[in-house]
Amino acid sequence: MTNPIRVIIRMLRPLKATGKYLVKKPFTVMYPYEKLKVADRFRGVLYYEIEKCIGCGLCVRACPNKTLELVAPPENPDLDITNPKERIKARIAFDLGHCLYCNLCVEACPKSCLHPSHEYEVMSLDRFDLVMAPEEFARRKKLSMEERVSRLLDSQYLLGASLGGHYEEEINSITSEYREVKKKMIKNEISYDEYSAKRKELLQKAINIIKRYNEEVHK
Amino acid sequence: MATKEVLANPEYYLTETKNKFGDVIEETKVVGNQAVVYVKSSSVAKVARWAKEEMNFKQPIWLTAIDNKDNLELVYFFNHFGSPVIYTIRSFLDRDNPVVESLTSFWPAANWLEREMYDMFGIKFEGHPNLRRLYLPDDWEGYPLRKDYVPKEYPWKERVESYYDSNEYYKEHFKLADNEMLIHMGPQHPILHGTWKLMVRVRGDTIVEGWPEIGYIHRGTEKLAEGLRYEQIIPLTDRLCYVSSMSWHTLYTMTVEKLFGVEPPIRAQYIRTIVLEMQRIVSHIIWLIALAADIGTYHSLFLYGLREREKFLDLFEQICGARLTYTYSRIGGVAKDIPDGWIEKLKETLADLERHMPEYRDLMEGSELFHMRTRNVGTLSRETAIEAGARGPMLRASNVSYDVRKIDPYLLYGDVDFDIATAKDGDVYSRYLVRMGEVEESIRIIQQLIDKIPSGEYRKKVSPKKPVGEAFVRTEDPRGESAMFIVGRGTFNPYRLMIATPAYMNLSTIPYMLKNVPFADVAAIVASVDLCMGEIDK
Amino acid sequence: MTQSDTKVVKPDENEEVYVVKDAPILLTTVRTILRKGFGWLFNWARSHSPWLLYLGIKCCAIEIPMAAGAPRFDMERWGVFPPSSPRQADVMVVNGPITKKYAQVIKALYDQMPEPKYIVAVGECAIIGGPFKKSYNIISGVDKVIPVDIYIPGCPPRPEAYLNALNQLKKLVKRGRL
């Protein structure tokens, strides 16, 4: 055993190591009052420039977690995105709950209309606030939950998956049924007002499901 | 007996095996520095034992299997501490009743590897001490990594309601003496650094026996990777180990580049080496502060280390945009070039770290209590360390100087001079010395590389390919020797992606360290193993 | 989560159901008087000391409890005092993917926490299972196992995102909305 005197002297060194910080200025950034400047390459929440987009869908293909999806544009909600010629006008919907912030879609976009913003303070009490319709994704308009569901009614995958698979089958059946009705309307087998009545009824069903999800599972 | 050059050449091993096991060998070939031997399934153990005794291959790097349509192909990789050659034994088993002799009788390190293969492919290993599922719960049906696997509905809802107690298995298996107690240090416990369960059999205050249970965040990365394209898997492998994610996705991109036959530009290799070494420093800092928090300095060193780590995270954020999951390197190079002013900040941060290192050493080595808590605690002698399959700093702490960056240099480690930090007696204190030495070595490496970065393009555009063939790359992860093995069969997504994780092997050495040890030493031993559960559970 | 007096708690070793007997009339009246009179004090106290129980499942565990508690973003400024046992915790931070083997542990921890408790799902893995959503062993989202109050997206979210959530939680609890 080393002799005790040297041990006791050496025991004082940790005290010196911690004591030094008593006189130093704390390293804390007082968050709400002074915010930390984020690096200019920081990958925050995505930002989407809706006018540069040509609806090619390369970003939808590049995303590993299927967070983006082509949806009817804001100005013409009844557009049929299945046939390729109309798809040029379709725009991107986005679910913040799925995004991995890996920016593979930013590199895949030929027109570079997707790029990361410096925004990171996102918090929501309601799971469905994280899903964004195209105009919300482009920070144009703040939609309520009903408008957002109606904008996303013809999404194949996003609406169902955004609730963490709780009511995925029911919502997917609603959206597929809506797409058949839309196809019939495009081929004008049924009249427009019959189509819009069916759309309103399906919309109401989807909204009830999401409300049930919020009450039963979330709160 | 054989000189160094002869040992470094795979042909020598193939000729030796041919004239020793002429009849049993089906085919031999050389792939890079791998000596590949196809063997009948009945004599795999015989050839492996011969490779261990005569050719003195020290440890199995990993054991994996490939599900060809008509048969299961077993693949064993063995590493040699003296030469860069990797000895690979491959054999074909039929799909319905795959049975092969286990290697655990003479190679205890293969114990967990075989349990994983039983769990994932259903291969039965005769003579294995306790062949049980490792990742998935015991009553799971089906073997996930087989191509024809259809996931059945696992009744986790009933389990949650009925507070299903998973230790019925232990009640009949371990006859507890009257003065013994079985303690579950459950998935949520401060000292475990992650979600795994340490089952401990305690008599009074000393532990008689301890063994880990893992699989609490097993998410089937290898199965998911078979469904994604090559560049989409980068974010997936990036989230393997959350403390050193840079080393994992760089290893993945290097393996895919080897598969595609693409050579990244020289500037990208420089950037990758620098960033890997920075990640090693951050990983060792986190290990040090975790050990300090566990043996009880009330988080003071824990928070100094985190302050140190914040400076490195700022650098990572400036270069690739994220704090923890970087997805920075791409196939054929690096996503973005170095921003200007980054090199000076890096020099500042390294100088800052060098100023603070003696302060951390004071806080730890100064107090006599630290020496009492770490000297000859959880010792792994040189033989048991090699036998049990310890990796990286755990191995180098037991007086074995083996480092993949020296034996089989990749990226720029060939023309950078650094030496391997080793220590003598393999206890928690020598592991502390090894890791602190490695931090100093990494600082030296970065300082050598910083001023020699060539200009030029940092990324080569690589169009997505449909490769046919295999690629095996191994690197030195902060926790040890890690490797990836990709099989491409002409489609956009890989046919099979194997991930060899060093922390998995380090965790399997814990039962060797927990033999009649005071109960309070568990904290120091578990902290000294530097576990990263994301990488262990895959 | 209002404080309910009669509550059916799942049994530990599935014997008879363990019903919390109704509190005597005197106690309930005193409790209602206190809540009416000092409601603001209770809410203020509950909002200013959100004791945190963090689970440390995967990568978000390095960002939220560790880096958020680090000297740079000090979460103890909001009165967070990390106890190590669920019995003394108010806020449970779930920060990783929930596998089918781990679901019962989460539920057991949730039941052990005393009543006014808030669950914060941090990161994509807790919200919908993250990049491993399609895996055979992952439950997509914590809200399949326990009810969740606050979602913080991010993979992993920055520590300031959690501090922002703490701030919002403080305001909501002070006004008694949560």
Add this chain to the structure above:
Amino acid sequence: MSWFDDMISSSWEFIVSIILTVFHVLNIPDWLLDPVLILTKVIILLLLFSLDLLMIVWYERKLIGRFHNRRSVTETGKFGLLQNIADFVKLMIKEDIIPKKADKFLHNLVPALFMFLAMVPLVVIPFGPNLWAANIETSLIFVVAMLSMTPGLILLGGWAGNNKFSAIGAFRSGLQMVAYELPMAIAAMSVVLLTNSLNLVTISTAQQRIWFIALQPIGFLIFLVTSVMALERMPFDLPEAEAEIVAGWKTEFGSLKFGLFMGAEYVHVFVVLSLTTILFLGGWYGPPVIGPLLPPVVWFLIKVHLLFIFYVWVRLSYPRPRLDQLLRIGWRWLFPLALLNLIVTALLHPYLVALI
């Protein structure tokens, strides 16, 4: 200095006069007077002390923050001053869960008993020249006895929690008591040897000219180390070692009970620190030159809080020994040192007494 004394005495007369008038009005029998007077003394003492308790808890958190190079607790109140009130009120209104198989009676009794036993020694401690609630001849033995009661209670608490970890934590506290009890008592005895009286008041008055730390440096060091063990604070906090056994014996206690345990811990700290100041740092006497500037009570509190800052500093710098190492420290190093110290004071007794 004298204005302070007569302020105290006048306020005390005022209180006594109130009590006498109440006695006359309700004509309560006279033999009840003395117990009631002592009772009021104790109540005033505890009220003043709880203010000090709140301050200790607050500035310990701020101090730990500063040692960790971070600012802690700034959001509640001006500098986080109201944080303890918020914590305590929140703990009061949280739901209290008693595990099914736990011993309900003990689960409710132990916290209250723990707080009571921590508060009792306060009665005997002399804060100022005649500022004490009771002046017993053998007050040192009374305080040390009360201190040695807590490990017994911790064993009960560990048992009441019906949890493997808390049981282990409780057994450890019992073992730790064996390690620190004897050296602590012997170190105290060497002080008693100098003043040959067990009364804390006479011990502190004896230190008017010279503090006993000058005469007993080794005794002071031993008492410091053993008092850290007695308080179960880092680096000797094995019973509730955060890392190994989740929160030690406190894991199963919920809301208000956990609050009582935390409060009792700080009362315990105050008691042991004041015992150290009385035995070695000269009670309420200020340092020689600037002594008379402040009233004696303030000197007493300053010394207690300076010692407390040193304890927090020690708490942050040293790792925690194993149980057998702790016992080895107690028996192989502290106990022989304490005996040696006792013998040396006995031999040098005439010279040391001459110095007092």
